[in-house]
Amino acid sequence: MPAPHPLTQTPSQAHRDGAGRSAPRIAGVDAARGLALIGMFSVHVYGAFSADGSPTPAWMFAGGRSAATFALMAGVGLAFTTGGRRPAVGRGAYVAVATRALLIGLAGLLLGYASRAADLDVDVILTFYALLFLCALPLLRLHPRTLIGLSLTLAVVGPVVLHLVRGALPEPAFDGDPTLTDVVTDPLGLLCDLLVHGNYPVLAWTAYLCAGLAVGRLDLTSKRVATRLLTGGLALAAGAWLAATVLLQWFGGLWHLWRAEFSDTPWREARSEVLWDTSDGSTWWSLTSRAPHSTSPFDMLQTLGSAAALLGAALLLTRLPLARKALAPLSAAGSMPLTLYCAHVLFLATGALSDAPDLLYALQVAGALLFAVVWRRAVGRGPLETVVAAGARQARRAAECHEPVTARPPTEPVDTKNP
Secondary structure, eight states: OOOOOTTBOOGGGOEEOTTSOEEOOBHHHHHHHHHHHHHHHHHHHHOSBOTTSOBOHHHHHHTTHHHHHHHHHHHHHHHHHTTTTSOOOSHHHHHHHHHHHHHHHHHHHHHHHHHHHTTOOOOOOHHHHHHHHHHHGGGTTSOHHHHHHHHHHHHHHHHHHHHHHTTTSOOOSSOSSOOHHHHHHOHHHHHHIIIIISSSOHHHHHHHHHHHHHHHTSOTTOHHHHHHHHHHHHHHHHHHHHHHHHHHHTSSHHHHHIIIIITTSOHHHHHHHHHHSOOOSOSGGGGGOOSTTOOOHHHHHHHHHHHHHHHHHHHHHTTSHHHHHHTHHHHHHHTOHHHHHHHHHHHHHTTTTTTOHHHHHHHHHHHHHHHHHHHHHHTOSOHHHHHHHHHHHHHHHHHHTTSOOOOOOTTSOOOOOOO
16 A cells, blocks of 8 residues: 655544545645635624724634635635546535535524524625535536636625625625524525625625636645645735735725715714725725625625635645644634534634633634643544535435436546545
């Protein structure tokens, strides 16, 4: 048996696919997902603005970027579960992806009850995440170059479409995160919330999934690929940020945004708010914003680039044995994001330590990393990940019973890393 690649974990740390064959995980992919996870923790714990009206460090560094990375990594994982570099997409694969989407969406809708009961300002991403998976079904066979082109197009055109249709589509009747009840009582409002009105509008956020799907079709054990992700991502992020800054600072974008949406606050006090707060989209100038979750073309391109750069950096760092060991707890957390994300939201809903954000954040990060390391060594795949994988596997088998089985060439590995 050949030795495992130095960037992947040993078979004892691998999960198994539906056929029972072990598939090693890529440490850098898990580490990037783990960083995105703790970044989302920080935004949820510290919020966007401090008491004096200035943006929190968490909002400045992780706001928008962590959620975008989470969505991009969803695309990477989706690529891995559908054949990796050599897509193997048949009826079974489509049914398995759809089943994953439904189970993740169910988890998000159930979390909505806890979020509403505690009046959390979290905006649970899982229901949007599930719809992204369903939207990805027609994209699974596309070439990486096509997916990258589609991603960049959606990042630019998607926000414009949102601006045009947002006022024409009904807003949801519910307040807060969606729940199972809303599926029955307000299905149209729920769909419009997921596609257009929510914090992660799928009409635009499919750009992140397309990019991740393209990246997942590449050889992520290659230093060249990792370097291109890092340098290309940094260039895209910096270019988008600088372009937005020029429009905001030199062409009057800040003043126009303030006049249209923030004029209740004096200009000197509102400047920071205009730069960092999410626009309501009432003016075309909102498309020049670079604030987190503003879903402008510049916000989309900036966060898309930073997500790719983060993944590239993690892949390069984990090529170094010492760095790989140091990042092992993050990689463990990144291997079970669904479990840890749900536990994080439920813990926030208890209200414990809400008046001590520093302690709350430290406790949540330390608890997540410790649990992930211990569980991974003792059991392997995360608890909720096991449930979702089992459901997808059973759905795949049921679907494949009704279609001819095409054998894969013996030299072609089954690449199902990091589902």
